[in-house]
Amino acid sequence: MSQAPPSERNPFEILGLQGTEELPAIRKAFLLIAASTHPDRLRMKSPEEKAQALELFLVAKKAFEALSPPDKRREWSERMLRAGATQGPARTPPPVSAPPVSAPPVSAPPVSTPSMGPAFTPPPGLSPPTSGPRPAVSESGARATPSPETAALQLYRMGMSALEAQDYAKALGLFSRAAKLMPIPRHQAMELVCRGQQYLSTRFFDRARESFEQALRLLPSCREAQVSLELLEKQVSRYHRGR
Structure with a gap:
């Protein structure tokens, strides 16, 4: 199916929109295109690149002007919706399920049982937790507070x-x-x-x-x-x- 000329293409499609956007979103899409195709932004490009960019800029500008009036915007939106209903819903390919990957078994590091050392003493100003038994403090292992x-x-x-x-x-x-x-x-x-x-x-x-x-x-x-x-x-x- 041959592509319609720019004058007959839906302005929403030219601006890369879905056909339900309002004027602020349409203006934003046009400005994004103009930022990369406006002649003032292409001073260091070759004449051929400038000509192609200028053509894209003028097409986007014409599409934005076509969608600026509310009645025209509503008309193009309906035409785009009808065209989408005629083509039918797009078929989405079934999801490709990746083959299960068996992870190698992870061996836990050996846990060494620590020897009985000095009991933990909370620093000054920090109260021990209220839940659970309080750790015992041995006389030899407790941190001595300086006199x-x-x-x-x-x-x-x-x-x-x-x-x-x-x-x-x-x-x-x-x-x-x-x-x-x-x-x-x-x-x-x-x-x-x-x-x-x-x-x-x-x-x-x-x-x-x-x-x-x-x-x-x-x-x-x-x-x-x-x-x-x-x-x-x-x-x-x-x-x-x-x-």
Whole structure:
């Protein structure tokens, strides 16, 4: 059966539609064709390619114009439906069933029975599940929580390292936490020393002196407070000479 000329073809078929679409879908189909066939998009093509694309563009444009009026669109839609009813439903080939593929047996990996190790201890803040029996915790296998003395000692050592690196803000936070865990003069004095160093770095000399003197009252043997007071006096004298 010979194909009808473009003037007699159904505009829905030209635009690749099914015959039931409305104007927005028809416009979208036309724009998709125009995006690849419009002469402005084919400046680098050969004259032959431009001529073929221009012909396709004009056919699509004419089809879009033919379907723009509602009555014409309804007429072409009915003609397309009648043509489809005349041709009858398309025969679909029966599905091809693939031969069954027998998968090779998968052997499960050997499961080794673990030896009895330390029982699981949930991290702080995480409560164990309420359903089912709770796991037993053995005295030898349970993860030991550090005592306040041990935790405070670790914080104190970290604070001294930060103080040697002149990171006074970090050292102040560490000594403050250590003083909360173990409120002993050594931790409290070092907290005051770090606070005084922050005042000294911003030239709040009076507040810095007050912090260092409080540290010495708490711990007279605090070498860091004594050295900080000597440094304070040097900076104060140098500041006054500069003025």
